[in-house]
Amino acid sequence: MSNQSKKGILRRGWTSSVDDYAISGGWSLGGEVLMVADASGGIFAFEGKSGDVLWSQQKVHEGSGLATSIHPSGTKFATAGKDGKVLVWDVSKGNVMQTLDAGSGWVENVVWSPDGQWLAASCSRQVRVFNEDGQEIWQSDDHPSTVSTIAWSGSTELATACYGRVSFFEAASGKLSQKLEWQGSLVSMVLSPDGDIVACGSQDNTVHFWRRSSGKDSMMSGYAGKPSALAFSANGILLATGGGQDVTVWSFQGDGPEGTEPGFLEFHEQPITTLTFACRGMNLASGSRDGEVAVWSLKSGKQGKGIGVAVALDAVSQLYWRPDDRALAALDAQGCITVWRT
Numbered sequence: 630m631s632n633q634s635k636k637g638i639l640r641r642g643w644t645s646s647v648d649d650y651a652i653s654g655g656w657s658l659g660g661e662v663l664m665v666a667d668a669s670g671g672i673f674a675f676e677g678k679s680g681d682v683l684w685s686q687q688k689v690h691e692g693s694g695l696a697t698s699i700h701p702s703g704t705k706f707a708t709a710g711k712d713g714k715v716l717v718w719d720v721s722k723g724n725v726m727q728t729l730d731a732g733s734g735w736v737e738n739v740v741w742s743p744d745g746q747w748l749a750a751s752c753s754r755q756v757r758v759f760n761e762d763g764q765e766i767w768q769s770d771d772h773p774s775t776v777s778t779i780a781w782s783g784s785t786e787l788a789t790a791c792y793g794r795v796s797f798f799e800a801a802s803g804k805l806s807q808k809l810e811w812q813g814s815l816v817s818m819v820l821s822p823d824g825d826i827v828a829c830g831s832q833d834n835t836v837h838f839w840r841r842s843s844g845k846d847s848m849m850s851g852y853a854g855k856p857s858a859l860a861f862s863a864n865g866i867l868l869a870t871g872g873g874q875d876v877t878v879w880s881f882q883g884d885g886p887e888g889t890e891p892g893f894l895e896f897h898e899q900p901i902t903t904l905t906f907a908c909r910g911m912n913l914a915s916g917s918r919d920g921e922v923a924v925w926s927l928k929s930g931k932q933g934k935g936i937g938v939a940v941a942l943d944a945v946s947q948l949y950w951r952p953d954d955r956a957l958a959a960l961d962a963q964g965c966i967t968v969w970r971t
Contacts, residue, residue, distance in 0.1 A: 637937030638924055642956060642968040643680030647673050648687070651946055651960035653697040657706060657720045660951040663958055664706055664720065665966055666694045672708060673966075674723060677951070680968065684723035689716060695737050701745040709736035715750050717763065727763035738776065744784040747800050751776035756789055758800065767803030772796070777816055782824035790815040795827055795839070809839045811846065819859040819868070826881065828868055830856030836870050847887055849879065853900075860904040862911055867931055869894075869913055871901030876915050878931040892931030896923050896938070902945050907954045912936070914957055916945025922959055924971070941967050 647667040654665035662683065663675040670690040674683040690710025699706045705726060709715045715736060717727040731739075732752025739750045747766070748759045754771040756779060774792035782788055786806060787798045792814045797807040814832035821828075828838040836849040836856050852872030860869045868879045868886070876894035879886035899918035906913050911927040922945060924937035942965035949958045959967045 638971045639937040639939040639969040642970045645680045645966045647964045655699040657703040666697045670694045696739045698739045698741045709739040711735045738779045742781045742784040778818045790818040817857045821865040858904040862906045869904045880931045905948045914948045918944045
């Protein structure tokens with residue numbers, strides 16, 4: 630795939646902007662609304678098909694907003710910021726439904742469980758879990774270092790990553806159910822859809838992964854930089870990783886990926902900043918530091934082909950497939966929001 634390619638499956642949709650670096654967001658109400666949070670603490674609700682601003686709020690978090698999570702119902706979402714607060718919002722009305730105290734520092738991660746029953750947030754070395762009524766159910770003891778990322782394994786366990794370990798906690802009680810240790814600073818994490826495989830990008834330019842069922846762990850090396858972008862396919866067979874200008878794809882089919890060679894998707898000229906598989910099927914979207922966006926078809930396995938290319942205004946911070954996979958939204962460092970029809 631080259632820059633001379635047609636846009637392929639990425640067709641003109643709409644563009645808009647927010648007031649600062651577009652940090653995070655997601656599709657809500659089944660794809661009818663695109664939510665975006667910016668670095669200045671602003672929240673914007675865009676009409677999904679036209680890009681019209683339905684409502685916006687400024688400086689909702691003192692200092693800055695840091696993270697966003699859309700509730701599985703699509704009717705509400707949570708934001709977190711440097712002020713130690715988590716705010717739960719009504720998508721349609723644009724009002725704050727709940728204000729949750731998540732700690733005395735930066736709340737860098739906030740994630741709803743897949744069933745929407747629990748909301749987890751990390752602040753410094755601790756995580757807290759709240760129920761849908763906004764009541765704090767439990768908080769963890771201090772981790773060895775700042776919690777870098779969190780993820781749900783189904784709706785029954787919460788996974789956290791920090792320096793030297795990945796920890797699993799029971800959702801309802803906070804009981805530590807498993808600890809996977811490795812001496813290194815873990816900067817990213819993704820779980821396979823069945824929750825058995827845990828993959829983490831490390832500060833030492835490697836990807837480390839564990840199989841929870843067997844306790845076996847392995848390492849993938851050779852990356853030019855930190856693999857901060859990771860994504861599993863919906864069927865759990867393929868793991869796409871950043872860590873350089875190429876997308877490296879590992880297959881967990883059969884006895885892989887140990888002892889096998891990965892696939893390489895070559896197009897980007899600058900390091901990969903974000904990766905996301907489509908909600909269904911095997912299409913993968915990648916974004917890079919220079920604003921390039923590519924879509925790949927991996928139907929034949931880890932060796933994929935490019936089927937679409939477009940350009941955002943600046944470094945791509947996030948990519949979001951609409952729930953029906955009929956549109957792809959890109960957020961970038963200039964605060965530009967670009968949506969292509971697919």
